[in-house]
Amino acid sequence: MFGPASCCSLLCQRRTPKRKYPLVLKLYLEEKVPVSLSLRILKLGRQSYYEWLRCPVSQREREEQILLKHIRRIHADDPEYGYRFITDKLKELGYEINEKRIARICSKYHIYASIHKRKGKKYPTSSLPAHDDLVCREFKSDEINKIWFTDITEHPTAEGKIYYCPMKDAFSGRIVGHALGDRMTSSLTLEATDSAMSSRNYPKGVIIHSDRGGQFRARVRKGRLQLYKAKGSMGAVGTFADNASMESFFSLLQKNVLNKKRWKTRQELRIAIIRWVNTKYNSERRQRALGKMTPIEYEAVYGNMGLDRRPVCLESGVR
DSSP states (O other), X not given: OOOHHHHHHHHHOOOOHHHHHHHHHHHHHHSOOOHXXXXXXXXXXXXXXXXXXXXXXXXXXXXXXXXXXXXXXXXXXXXXXXXXXXXHHHHHTTOOOOHHHHHHHHXXXXXXXXTTOOOOOOOOOOOSOOOOOSSTTOOOOSSTTSEEXXXXXXXXXXXXXXEEEEEEETTTOOEEEEEEESSOSHHHXXXXXXXXXXHTTOOSSOEEEEOOOTTTSOHHHHHHHHHTTOEEEEXXXXXXXXXXXXXXXXXXXXXXXXXSSOOSOHHHHHXXXXXXXXXXXXXXXXXXXXXXXXXXXXXXXXXXXXXXXXXXXXXXXXX
């Protein structure tokens, strides 16, 4: 029966009066609750209730149902039609109607153009371990072997894709280690880490910053970093700016090697990448941010000095 608890639930309902009228009718038919009592509790007018009872469906609602039938028929004939094209079709049938009303009806009943409905970006969730961002977009370092940046890029050949994973020192911008492979797996990141550690005589406490790709979040890589006593660091999900240093290097690699021609074999491209990095980028390409020195020259001159002791480059304004 209709008790105090039911009264409280009815009072808590946030509905317009018109939407509460069916509730009044239902309580009368099923629970035998007097209409006057329900109207008084819900603070509804008696006259307006009986007007609704004589005509429960308004003229606008009837028009909407008629329009909905036409909209569904037009959309079924061509699912690529959005609300603008549907409005044009309705005007051809003699309906003078605003397209905003058609848009509201289409949205209410989930009628969308099949080719225009965008899917939101979904980033995969994983239970694999991740690291905090220890770099916070500070892409320059005052010490050698303090911060390394890494990432993976890919490029097609006639044989298939090749994947490249370099390690870049934030102090000089030098590529201190890298790995190339036919598959983008965690073993590629392990090989690049081993290469960098070996070439730098296994420094301790290096911060290795990357994105949150599954290859960098693998447990085997976390174990390798612990073995080398290195610290992992990762940027935010889907934020390329957190690893802008590597994106800048990949842009140079793209212009100077990858996009120069169509590569026939993986081995051909592998040799070209290694040759450019070792003989051009590290040894010959002078950078204004380094006082027009190459990364190798910069490390040879300032590798054992602090940031405050390095001279200011007059042209670039960078120490």
